[in-house]
Amino acid sequence: MSEKAIDRRRPFAVNWWIRLGWLLALIYALYASYQLDVSWSRFVVGLGNGADFLGEMVPMDFSRWRLLVENLIETVQIAIIASAFGVALSLPVGLLAARNLMPAWVTWPARTCIALCRSFHPVIFAILFVKAVGFGPLAGILTLIFASIGFIGKLFAEAIEEISLKPLEALRAAGAPFMSVIVYAVLPQVLNRFIGFSSYQLDANLRNSTMVGIVGAGGIGGTLFAAFQRFDYDFLAAILVSIIALVMLSEYISQRVKRVFQ
Amino acid sequence: MSASSARRTWQRFSSGERLARFTVFLLMAAALAFSMRTVQVIPEFLLDSPTQVMDLLRRMWPPDYRYYPQGxxxxxxxxxxxxxxxxxxxxxxxxxxxxxxxxxxxxxPALNWLSKLILVSSRSVNTLVWALLFVAIFGPGPLAGTICIGFRSVGFVGKLFAEALEETDPGSIEALTAAGAPWPSIFIKGFWPQVAPAFWGISLFRWDINVRESAVIGLVGAGGIGMVLDTALNLFYWDRVSIILVSIFTVVILAELLVTAIRKRIL
Structure with missing residues (x-):
């Protein structure tokens, strides 16, 4: 460090590489906008449409509140069932995918399964499940179970790979069978983080279950999509406001629950 | 005295804590039981599903490779x-x-709250719902998709960026303030060097998520591969659907590998 001469006149030297990076980003933005046919004039036209759109939304239409409440309850049901099964299934999958506990021939299939669950967006799963089990909440539940396995399974496996191996060694030296090693040495070290991931996933499932209905997998998404297609924007505003309220409520509840488990 | 203390049972949690935990578990079990009983599942559809899945797989295989260069x-x-x-x-x-x-x-505080409000509303509306909104405003096409991805990502990037800024070490900032540096210099030379790695890490991570999300927003008309997927689905070209899914999978995996490689180098 000491050989590097300090420029006393300009202590804050210009980093030309960073400027070049910003310039490249700008050039890319212009190129991509050209490719995508994104232009200022279309944007300005859109702003006018946006003003009309907001204007039509303003007196929110809560007259069909019965339908709204039924749909919200279905959405919550999908999220709860999917989280329960997803969390229960991701526990063994995460254990199997941990490279410090299992041999390679066990972790590879488990990691592939997690990667498959993670790389497709829930909507794509929802489309396939709607074809497989028909329209309705069951398709949404199956979709979100897969999404949960992908998310919690990966984080749980990473958490297990970071644990201290000393309690395991002690138990193994004392001749404990495999299940006892898992229950008394592995789980106590990771259970707190697992609960954290699970409560986050319950929130995420609730958000996603408002959307799987767009492709027919149950919940409030179907009604939302129908309101869009019928230009029923005042009812749409009511749906959006209730979704945001539901998500905020669930975030508040999960914060309270996390405090109980700390 | 010593005899009674030896017989004392040790417990990890106080009775209040145990009661709270028990209540949470009970409420969760009740919610699950209620949901399982009342959710509307049509059993006929479920019994039919193995046939449907086999049919789906048979129609998907072999993938229509020739469609890749075309569309x-x-x-x-x-x-x-x-x-x-x-x-x-x-x-x-x-x-x-x-x-x-x-x-x-x-x-x-009022500005902090305004920022929180913007960030929370960006995050609590799903990407597909944002896409629907912007398709209604800007019309179908990639413009709506780009703005949708931008609006959805602000909540994520902004929240983590604000948290990184709040965790900065005040020492160098105090030094700059004491030397009489103007506000932009304090930000660029005091705050930015401390949060830049976190900021680029967050942005890269979000780009990875956005690749996944931009693959599906086309289903509601916001441009990209989702629109091709939607057409193939509506026309029941399942062999095209399978090649589209394979290409999405490949791109997503490549994006993740790229992000992991870059993160290793810059962090």
Whole structure:
């Protein structure tokens, strides 16, 4: 460090590489906008449409509140069932995918399964499940179970790979069978983080279950999509406001629950 | 005295804590039981599902490889452009909103709350719902998709950026303030060097998520490969659907590998 001469006149030297990076980003933005046919004039036209759109939304239409409440309850049901099964299934999958506990021939299939669950967006799963089990909440539940396995399974496996191996060694030296090693040495070290991931996933499932209905997998998404297609924007505003309220409520509840488990 | 203390049972939690935990578990079990009983599942559809799945797989195999150069490649590139441009848009919008939300830079609570409100509403509306909104405003096409990705990502990038700003070490900032540096210099030379690695890490991570999301927003008309997928689904070209899914899978995996490689180098 000491050989590097300090420029006393300009202590804050210009980093030309960073400027070049910003310039490249700008050039890319212009190129991509050209490719995508994104232009200022279309944007300005859109702003006018946006003003009309907001204007039509303003007196929110809560007259069909019965339908709204039924749909919200279905959405919550999908999220709860999917989280329960997803969390229960991701526990063994995460254990199997941990490279410090299992041999390679066990972790590879488990990691592939997690990667498959993670790389497709829930909507794509929802489309396939709607074809497989028909329209309705069951398709949404199956979709979100897969999404949960992908998310919690990966984080749980990473958490297990970071644990201290000393309690395991002690138990193994004392001749404990495999299940006892898992229950008394592995789980106590990771259970707190697992609960954290699970409560986050319950929130995420609730958000996603408002959307799987767009492709027919149950919940409030179907009604939302129908309101869009019928230009029923005042009812749409009511749906959006209730979704945001539901998500905020669930975030508040999960914060309270996390405090109980700390 | 010593005999009674030896017989004392040791417990990890107080009775109040145990009661709270028990209540949470009970409520969860009750919610699950209620949901399982009342959710409307049609048993006939469920019994039919093995046949349907076999039918689906038979129609999907073999994938229609010849369709890739015809329709998929351009749409895939469009998807990548939507994801990247949307991420750039999110970065540009997240910088001011994040700074406004950091309570050690902007000391006006009302502005902090305004920033929180913007960030929370960006995150609590799903990407597909954002896409629907912008398709209604700007019409179908990649413009709606790009703006949708940008608006959705602001919440994520801005929240984590604001948290990184709040965790900065005040030492160098105090030194700059004491030397009489103007506000922009304090930000660029005091705050930015401390949060830059976190900021780029967050943006890269979000780009990875955006590649996944921009692949599906086309289902509601917001451009990219999702529109091709939607057409193939509506026409029941399942062999095209399978090649589209394979190409999405490949791109997503490549994006994740790229992000992991870059993160290893810059962090």
């Amino acid at each position: 998929i490649h351009t749409a895939l590139m469009e998807t990548l452009h939507i994801a990247s441009l949307g991420t750039l848009l999110a970065i540009v919008m997240a910088l001011p909103v994040g700074v406004m939300g950091a309570n050690n830079i902007v000391r006006i």
